Amino acid sequence: MYYIDLAVTGITFGCMYAVMSVGLTLVYGLLRILHVAHAAVFALGAYVTVLVADASGSIALGFLAAIIVTPLFGMAIYRLLYEPLLKYRPDVPMIASVGLLVLMQDAFRIVFGEQGVTFHRNAFSFTTFNFAGITVSAIQIAIVVTAAVVFTGLHLFTTRTRIGVGWRATVSRPQIAASFGVDPIKVRYLNFAIGSALAAVAGGLVALLNNLVDPTIGFVVSYKALAIIVLGGLGSVRGTLVASLVLGLVEAYGTIFIGAWLDRDAIAFLALIVLLMIRPQGFTGARTA
Amino acid sequence: MSAYQVSIISIVGINVILAVSLNMISGFCGQVSLGHGAFFGAGAYAAVLAMVATASVPLALVAALVTGSLLGIVVGFASLRVRSDFLAVTTIGVNFLFTGFVRKQAWLGGEMGISGIPPTGLGAAGNMIMILLFAAATIAFSFYVSRSWMGFAFRAVGEDEGAAATLGINAGAYKLAAFGIGTALAGLAGGLYTFFTQFITADAFDFIFSVMLMAMVVIGGIGSTSGVVFAAVGLTLLPEAIRFVNNYRLLVYGGLLVLVIRLAPGGLAAMARSLVIRVRGT
Numbered sequence: 001m002y003y004i005d006l007a008v009t010g011i012t013f014g015c016m017y018a019v020m021s022v023g024l025t026l027v028y029g030l031l032r033i034l035h036v037a038h039a040a041v042f043a044l045g046a047y048v049t050v051l052v053a054d055a056s057g058s059i060a061l062g063f064l065a066a067i068i069v070t071p072l073f074g075m076a077i078y079r080l081l082y083e084p085l086l087k088y089r090p091d092v093p094m095i096a097s098v099g100l101l102v103l104m105q106d107a108f109r110i111v112f113g114e115q116g117v118t119f120h121r122n123a124f125s126f127t128t129f130n131f132a133g134i135t136v137s138a139i140q141i142a143i144v145v146t147a148a149v150v151f152t153g154l155h156l157f158t159t160r161t162r163i164g165v166g167w168r169a170t171v172s173r174p175q176i177a178a179s180f181g182v183d184p185i186k187v188r189y190l191n192f193a194i195g196s197a198l199a200a201v202a203g204g205l206v207a208l209l210n211n212l213v214d215p216t217i218g219f220v221v222s223y224k225a226l227a228i229i230v231l232g233g234l235g236s237v238r239g240t241l242v243a244s245l246v247l248g249l250v251e252a253y254g255t256i257f258i259g260a261w262l263d264r265d266a267i268a269f270l271a272l273i274v275l276l277m278i279r280p281q282g283f284t285g286a287r288t289a
Numbered sequence: 290m291s292a293y294q295v296s297i298i299s300i301v302g303i304n305v306i307l308a309v310s311l312n313m314i315s316g317f318c319g320q321v322s323l324g325h326g327a328f329f330g331a332g333a334y335a336a337v338l339a340m341v342a343t344a345s346v347p348l349a350l351v352a353a354l355v356t357g358s359l360l361g362i363v364v365g366f367a368s369l370r371v372r373s374d375f376l377a378v379t380t381i382g383v384n385f386l387f388t389g390f391v392r393k394q395a396w397l398g399g400e401m402g403i404s405g406i407p408p409t410g411l412g413a414a415g416n417m418i419m420i421l422l423f424a425a426a427t428i429a430f431s432f433y434v435s436r437s438w439m440g441f442a443f444r445a446v447g448e449d450e451g452a453a454a455t456l457g458i459n460a461g462a463y464k465l466a467a468f469g470i471g472t473a474l475a476g477l478a479g480g481l482y483t484f485f486t487q488f489i490t491a492d493a494f495d496f497i498f499s500v501m502l503m504a505m506v507v508i509g510g511i512g513s514t515s516g517v518v519f520a521a522v523g524l525t526l527l528p529e530a531i532r533f534v535n536n537y538r539l540l541v542y543g544g545l546l547v548l549v550i551r552l553a554p555g556g557l558a559a560m561a562r563s564l565v566i567r568v569r570g571t
Contacts, residue, residue, distance in 0.1 A: 034374050081551060088554070090374040091321040095503060096550040098323065102500055103543030110537060223385060223496070226378050266389025269382035276371050276379055 004134050006252040012140040014248025015147035016209075018241045020202040021225040021232075022150070023074075023195025029171050029235030030191050032090055033082055036097040038199055039222025040104035041077070045070045045200025046207040046217055047112060054120045059208070066200040074196025075189050101222060109215035116214030119207070139209045146205060150198060151241055163190070171235070220265050227272035247271070295413045299485045301525045302420035303478050306427045308505040308521035309514060310474035313431060315503070316512035317440060318467035319447025320368045324380030325502050327387035328364075328472040330494025332357035332479025334391065337403050337489060346409050350480045357476015358469050365468030369461050372450075384496045391491040402490030409484045420481050427474055431514040434470075443467055444512075497539070504546040510558025520557055 020042055027035040045066040053062030081100060085093040127138040158164040169177035170187040178184050206221075207213045228247055232239030247268055254267045262270070311325045335356035339349040367379045391397050398404075409416055434440045445453035446460045453460050483489055501524075509520030524542065528535040549556055 034378065081547065084551065091377050092550060092554070094374045094377055095321065095323075095507065096547050098500055099504065099543045099546030099550065101543070102497065102539050103547060106537065106539035106543060110540065223381055227382070230375075230378065261390070261393050262386075263389030263392055266386050269385045269389070273367070273379055273382045273386065276375060277367060 003253075006256070007249065008134060008136055008140065010249035010252030011245065012143050012209075012248070013251065014245035015144050016202055016206060017221070017224065017228055017248055018147050018244035019143075019150050019198050019205070020221060021228045021240050021244060022154070022237060023192075023199045024225050025229050025232065025235060025237055025240045026191050026195045028229055030188060031082065031086065033086075034090070034094045034097065034226060035077075035082075035195075036094060036222055036226065037077055037081075037100040037104065038074075038195065038225065039218030040101050041070050041074050041196045042199040042203040042221065043104065043108060043213070043215075043218035044073055044203070045196075046203030046213040047108065047117065048200070049204035050117050050119055050207050050213050054117070057121070059119070059122070063201065063204050066204055067197045070196040070200035071193035074192040074199075078188060078192045101218070105215050105219060112213075112215070114215065116212050116217075118212050122208060122211050139205065143205050143209070146201060147241075150201070151237070154194075154237060167191070224265070224268045227268040230272055231275055290414065292413060295417050296485070297526070297529055299413075299417045299420050299481075301522055302417070302424040303482050303485065304502075304505065304525045305424045305518055305521045306474055306478040306481070307502050308509070308517050309427050309431045310471040310478070311502050312506045312509075312512065312514065312517045313434065313443075313474075314467045314471035315506060316517070317435065317443040317447060318464060319443075320365075320464055320467060321373065321377040321503075322364075322380040322468075322471075323377050323496070323499050323503055324364070324382075324384035324387070325472075325475055326494040326496065326499035327380075327384045328357045328361050328475035329479045329482070329498075330387055330391070330489075330491065331360045332476025333483045333489050333494065334397055334403075334479075335476065336480035336483045337406050340407050340483065344407050346411075346484070349483075350477060353476045353480030353483075354473045355476070357479060358473035361468045361472020361475070362465055364472070365465040368464045368468065380499075381496060384494075384499050388491040388495050391494075398490070400490075402488060402492075404488040406483055406487040406489075408487060411484075416481075416484050420485065423477065423481060428514065428518055435514060439463070439466065447512075500546075501539075501542050504542045508545050508549050508556050510556030510560075513556070513558030516556055516558030516561070 020038075023041070024035050024038050027033055027038070048066040048069050049059075049062040051062075052065040053059045056062070077100070081096055082093050085096060129136050129138070129141070158168050166177060166180075166182035167187050167190060169180070170182055170184050174184050177187075203213075203217070206217065224247070228243045229235075229240055231247070232241070232243035250271070251264055251267050254262075255264050258267070307325060307329055311322065314325075315321050332353035336349040336353040339345070339352035343349070364380065364383055368376050371379055392400050409419075411419060434443075442453070442458045442463045445456065445458055446463050450460045479494075482493075505521045505524050506517050508524065509518070510516030524545075527541070528538050534541055553560060555562075
């Protein structure tokens with residue numbers, strides 16, 4: 001039973017990582033920037049969810065507000081920070097992105113306090129279900145369902161709609177897509193908007209799961225997301241999902257097998273370094289690192 | 290001189306060594322490292338173990354230097370495999386791996402760190418003078434390297450590896466040399482740091498500290514020794530001089546880092562240079 005509980009935890013975390021990282025994958029696929037500040041978007045989403053939920057009394061309204069606010073923030077990051085830096089080496093926008101994350105994290109601490117903010121009413125997180133002796137919380141189910149909806153939705157959007165197909169075309173062949181009338185700049189904004197909204201959803205779910213949003217919420221997750229997108233083959237949405245689930249499970253079981261000599265959070269980086277050394281181009285090998 | 294001033298000057302000296310050594314790797318040779326804190330930490334822990342075992346200051350410093358450099362050369366091999374932003378990600382990983390490893394090691398003090406490190410016997414002021422001498426030597430060495438053939442090769446590799454290779458420069462060897470030298474100095478700084486604090490925990494060497502070092506290098510002007518020294522001194526003193534900044538340290542560092550990259554990618558060094566040109570021109 002203990003091992004099954006670990007699997008439940010692992011899959012939950014894996015789904016959360018997947019929803020969080022998919023925005024990074026989208027940005028990397030399109031612009032070849034490692035968007036570290038995505039974690040600040042994630043944290044902003046978590047804060048907005050909690051604050052609006054507390055003010056209005058409705059958690060759904062909190063999520064809605066977060067989904068509206070974070071795309072604007074994500075698009076502003078693109079317009080004000082990345083766009084002017086695209087002409088430099090890729091490590092330049094990345095360092096700027098790290099700077100922005102550090103800045104935002106401190107800003108959250110200053111504005112909302114070291115202790116963070118919590119939901120006033122969060123009956124949701126204490127609801128649990130029992131399946132043949134395995135305890136699963138309502139939040140865990142919500143996270144897994146959200147991940148399923150998000151990835152199915154993304155798949156349908158990019159294969160069945162005109163905008164989605166244009167988006168995919170721009171990612172693979174920007175010039176040819178432009179010659180067919182797809183505006184590459186609009187695609188970039190769309191990309192940041194969708195990725196940021198998904199990060200906000202992940203942030204809100206983590207806030208519910210922990211019943212707490214503190215300034216460090218996005219910190220470790222952000223660097224783990226870097227590991228995930230590299231493991232997932234850089235720019236591949238499906239790869240991101242697989243890598244997230246694998247990492248979630250490895251972390252859950254890793255804590256009992258190697259937790260004695262390595263921090264749980266360091267496991268992702270060990271995997272990242274090993275993979276980068278063996279296959280610098282990632283598993284799929286679509287692009288070179 | 291008050292104990293407070295002595296400790297501030299010591300920290301300034303240590304940060305100068307760290308920023309200048311990071312500048313050799315990232316500025317001269319163009320290999321972005323966001324894990325410099327790990328090499329600093331490796332040196333610090335090595336110095337502690339050597340100090341506890343032998344109580345000899347020179348031995349502790351040698352241990353710190355060698356450990357920092359060995360780890361640096363291992364990470365340097367990564368720079369032969371991955372480039373640019375992926376090298377930066379790898380070094381972030383190294384930093385998290387280092388702190389994640391140390392926190393779980395009972396023989397390295399675990400989460401609690403190591404306290405009661407034997408004193409050097411030089412006193413706080415003596416330690417400060419030793420730190421300043423090493424800082425001065427590091428700055429002089431950096432100027433020397435910058436003007437040497439090796440510095441030329443570093444820059445060639447940093448600008449364009451392919452072009453450097455056509456000139457017969459062994460890019461891999463120079464990248465390893467940059468990592469080996471830069472991280473040796475970071476290890477040395479770690480040794481000096483343990484003499485100064487006599488207490489270390491893994492938290493002092495975390496990724497945020499590495500980002501602060503990178504901020505010093507970028508704000509000072511990546512590749513410029515004098516700019517980086519100026520930024521390291523200024524950014525270390527700023528939170529002390531202005532109390533209000535102390536509470537917002539990361540906000541200020543992160544904000545300056547973003548602003549400098551976005552608006553003045555050459556940092557203070559480029560600003561000073563253009564100012565000189567403008568004054569002379571009129």
